[in-house]
Amino acid sequence: MALRREEILESARVLFNRWGTAHVSANRIASDAGVSPGNLYYWFPNKAAIIRALFAEWSAASTGVALAGLADSGDPGDALREFVHAAERQPAATARYAFFPRELFALLHADPELAAAYRRNFEAGVDAITTIAQAGIDAGLLIDPAPRANLRDVVVTAWIASECAPAFLEVIAEEPASGRGSGLAGAILRSLLTDEGAKALDERKGARGHEHRGIRAG
Amino acid sequence: MALRREEILESARVLFNRWGTAHVSANRIASDAGVSPGNLYYWFPNKAAIIRALFAEWSAASTGVALAGLADSGDPGDALREFVHAAERQPAATARYAFFPRELFALLHADPELAAAYRRNFEAGVDAITTIAQAGIDAGLLIDPAPRANLRDVVVTAWIASECAPAFLEVIAEEPASGRGSGLAGAILRSLLTDEGAKALDERKGARGHEHRGIRAG
Structure with missing residues (x-):
């Protein structure tokens, strides 16, 4: 059944x-x-219950992105790489639920229960990403936006852009200049990489498909 | 009449x-x-024509933000300051048209003529901001995201976040951690400021209300 x-x-x-x-x-x-x-x-x-159940599926995929980076919290470089790796898979997951980004504000506005669930998901995700980014900053892999900008504000901005970008780009028929579907979501993070951080991610790229062999960045 | x-x-x-x-x-x-x-x-x-006319009003305010920084193109620091100054006024302008960010995707999806107008506005704005940012990079005021990230992708991401943030924050009842309504829109730009760029913007802040007296940053 x-x-x-x-x-x-x-x-x-x-x-x-x-x-x-x-x-x-x-x-x-x-x-x-x-x-x-x-x-x-x-x-x-009712239909709202179906929407909430689909949201739970999408949400699990989205939050999973943020939490993936925390799973291996021993090394800041590993955490950053796991997060970027998960973020690169995110557009494909979101494409399965394309109606969510398109109707996000209307759906959350119409259903307080859905809005509460989304907010819990958002807070957990932003907290996890902020933790990962702060560890990356402390390890010299990311440029510290403080005191010029609040790190959590940067993460919230990137989160909003990431959630809204699929529907936004669809409706104006714009391709990211980088030509990569995941280009936008990662643009903010990548722009803040130090040379050491960029090297750590590049080495991660070379290790794609070999994650479990323990290839690690400097 | x-x-x-x-x-x-x-x-x-x-x-x-x-x-x-x-x-x-x-x-x-x-x-x-x-x-x-x-x-x-x-x-x-019809109602669509009313929506398009209101969009033209809102659009003039939004594009004005991006173009403000280009008006005085002689000095990269001045251009950056004018842009930030205009961006700080933007949330108030957008609040007058709160239904646009809330219904952005649905409205653009429903009306190809509105979508075409929005896209022209978006392209002009992103081009102007990219030009301002590149001049800021060349002048040592902003960190160059290249080759780690494409500058235009960073600008597009910040644009999407800026357009979507009002409706997003409203629906999840979240305040920016910085406590400033304009905190999010500026977070990306500010996170990329060099020490010299931060100093230039701080000096601009001290000159608030005295723009025409010609106080300029180093």
């Missing part, structure tokens, strides 16, 4: 991405998922 | 900010502006 729940979520995700949440009814989701409306309501009391 | 046009736009702006564009009819705008529906249609064929 739990398979039905997955089928409903998958149909909803595809329909929301194609038509927008406002133009998809619960009955249409049930129909596309091949279940009866009654079966859909067994799993989800 | 042109006064009527202004009254219609002002009523529409207030109603859109309060209820969102989707929940405000042209008749309601006419009623609040104290004009007949026929008179409203004399000025604007």
